[in-house]
Amino acid sequence: MFVLVRTIRSTKLIDIDAAAARWATRYADAIGANLGE
Amino acid sequence: LQRVDQAQSSALQEATQGLKDELRQETAAVLGTRVSLTWRSRFYPNRGDSRGPAGFVWSKAPRIIDFWSAQRVVTPLGQAFAIPGEPGHQAPRPQGDDRRSRAAIWQAAGRSPERRQHRAVRDAAALEERQRLPRTDQGPRARVEAPNGC
Secondary structure: OEEEEOOEEOOOOOOHHHHHHHHHHHHHHHHHHHHHO | OHHHHHHHHHHHHHHHHHHHHHHHHHHHHHHOHHHHOOEEEEEEOOOOOOOOOEEEEEEOOHHHHHHHOOOOEEOOOOOOEEEEOOOOOOOOOOOHHHHHOHHHHHHHOOOOHHHHHHHHHHHHHHHHHHHHOOOOOOOHHHHHHOOOOO
16 A cells, blocks of 8 residues: 655754764864874 | 885875765665665875876765755656555465465455456456467567568
């Protein structure tokens, strides 16, 4: 048995942008740390 | 300058791998391990005439990830989405002592075993009718298999 629906509201459960932003910051920090060694 | 390149390269490699792992974890929590393993990454180190190191992270299931990575209204390409509902059409499964009497299970579930019987009788009649008709080789399959120019 199936229910037919016209639209579905999706939910934001995976935040790609936030993860990318976090790792961009860590990348910058890691360069600094590597150069400081 | 080589030291800077090296520092940049190893930092980016770490970040690429880290981002992929984090996205995999996040996806596994929502959609399970199999979808989470669609995350891929590629790291291009800074070697030779390369302009600089580069890291890419992407998913092999972009449409699934896309659905769960934003809050928006999704409309179907066709007329509607078909959402699987309650398995109401399925026969109740026999359990314990009921295993012996299938009719009793059907009655307990509020269905009449006669309905099933009627359907079976109808199917048998349809089969009989089909067998009675003369067989032809002019069906769609025969036409498809005919060589070109026929």
